[in-house]
Amino acid sequence: MSSHIVLTSHPQTQRNALTGTQIHWGASTAAERGPIIASLTTPAQRNAIGSHSGAYAVYRALAIAAGRLQADHRPDLTDTSPAAAIGPHPQWRDAQRIVSMDPWGHLVAAEFAERIAAGEDIRPTIAVTKAHINMPELLGAIAAGRLTPDGDILNANGDVKVTKAAIDPVWYLPGVAERFQIKESALRRALFEQTAGMFPELVTRPDLKVFLPPIGGMTLYLFGDVAQLGRPETRVACRLHDECNGSDVFGSDICTCRPYLAHGIEVCIEMAQQGGVGLVVYNRKEGRALGEVTKFLVYNARKRQQGGDRAETYFARTECVAGVQDMRFQELMPDVFHWLGITRIDRWASMSNMKHDALVQQGIEVVERVPIPDALIPADARVEMDAKVAAGYFSSWVPDANELAQAKGRGLNE
């Protein structure tokens, strides 16, 4: 570590010819596109803002500060390559289709093998593995006769074979700005100033077009033969799920998150058993990307307000605390479907109009929308469901004003 601290860097007129600096986003091959280099072991080779592992970069820095990790450690990528092949798909060669992840992110060890051997520190931003999962709800679905074990995709003991992918965010800033129809310079400036000064290079290095933001990424769970993806005849079922730790893990009854997720997985297993592919996208966007502290503050305000917890004031309580109803930005969400080569979703286990509209806007067809079965909605989650349906969620019924005005949520001390 030199004694001189560089607070921010500035564009160089002459790039170092030895490094893979130029990124040609949307190029046809990985070699033409060029590797994204965000490691800190050889700062001169960097061609991106930020660093790897999303928010976990802070833990890496702490590990170095505490003397537990050598600052110059490089990952040994032996045996880590994808356990199932994904892509390349034609969508990867379009700079506007995929702007918030690196489509080549799982293939760097193979695509850039020579450059890595020559000393460039190129790291994967996607990892693909295989697993068996088992959720108690699936055993329930087998017992109820809704699912039938086949001994391959679904075992009689409830075990399900999946292919999983973990994806870290990689933002191509001109593409992200275009998706929101704002200027790249305005995006860069807001990301810098409105985070209290994260990454001065956002404003000092307009030549660096790629940013690895310190936020959570996503996980995919794929059911069936992923090699079928990208073929027009392949039928696809999907649940697109935004994280809700309180329900997903602990089964909190104020929302429908885990019940709808479990139902979506049933739909995915059925599709795989019929020869199609099932897909669950799990996005780390807790509490509509407002975070859990804000979420719990809103719960208290909902339960305590005059007139009790009711659908007509459901969104208003969030806006009072957070200033907006939602920060999930479904505009970027379709990227992962382009990455998988998906152009049509045959069965869509979601009622969200925001998610639906974002997909359609990106040219992805949604054939059948599958609402959550009424029996799976916990009593206290009725407030949320009514509010969302009244606001445009897909449903066969729409509650009237009287319905929305009724307090249906439990009080805080019940």
Place this chain on the structure above:
Amino acid sequence: MSSHIVLTSHPQTQRNALTGTQIHWGASTAAERGPIIASLTTPAQRNAIGSHSGAYAVYRALAIAAGRLQADHRPDLTDTSPAAAIGPHPQWRDAQRIVSMDPWGHLVAAEFAERIAAGEDIRPTIAVTKAHINMPELLGAIAAGRLTPDGDILNANGDVKVTKAAIDPVWYLPGVAERFQIKESALRRALFEQTAGMFPELVTRPDLKVFLPPIGGMTLYLFGDVAQLGRPETRVACRLHDECNGSDVFGSDICTCRPYLAHGIEVCIEMAQQGGVGLVVYNRKEGRALGEVTKFLVYNARKRQQGGDRAETYFARTECVAGVQDMRFQELMPDVFHWLGITRIDRWASMSNMKHDALVQQGIEVVERVPIPDALIPADARVEMDAKVAAGYFSSWVPDANELAQAKGRGLNE
């Protein structure tokens, strides 16, 4: 937004007398300690580095860039105050006991009501609410006779009453440095340089002692009467759980995370039914704080290595990829126990020596350690369990070298 971009700020010799700039960490009262002001609506009042909501600050910046959120929005905290009283406890008045969260973080609306009314933008970093949770495993425990519904804490339908708290990280940098026995300046510099330049104020503002890092925080689930906490006679059961999304939500069978969590909750419910308090601490530290991409790369390397997936090489495969076995830093973890006034844990549902030793080092007594029942360990998770026990995990048995050399994990294509 002014046209001039300030890349970083520098210490002022004269602080603005109107603002609550001085923070006296560890002071006896909230008023003496002073509010932590990290909002961006009135930059001159800030007395901390970073901003609120952890990594979700990036989404907030995006919301402003996209024109969806007014940059000057301030939260309306009406009706948001804690649904159950926690503290103050004597530990809050010790600058060294709690260094990674704000003990007054849930009380700001009340403690700083006048200052908020006078225009200071002071925000909660902790929210406390109440909920009902329901996990299928608990119904199983009732059916098996391990748990008995009491109609209050545990209902016959499996519903459990809990008090929940969401906690965002707030680091007092001198205290964090001391916990790791390093210099504050070295900590600041590594956090800045090894994240590729996050927050220049880490190095330009040594006068700002508090940092809100953009990382995930934690969630607490409390069972029983939280008012009993802090009394020496109160018996406490605890499961300290570090996030593992693949198991916690989807039931992946390569580890024991969800089964041990569900078992820990059983232990907590029993303790609450006996008049004590149960506590689950859920830390957002996916894949030992290495993140899920690294975790899946390691899974592939473990499954593909010569000789198959076995305990003797379990930690080595992580080190090859990540450079370390673990980045969770249990050193900071005991803070939340001090916050709750806990000095003794009577039943501790964890086998981790790292967690145990970190608690003991902070003066918290651990009476009985409760290992995961053997029947709850999935077959594929045997590799992990053997490796951890051999490395020092608490257990009644220790596998020998022959045991550790046996490949017990499934191959990638099984």
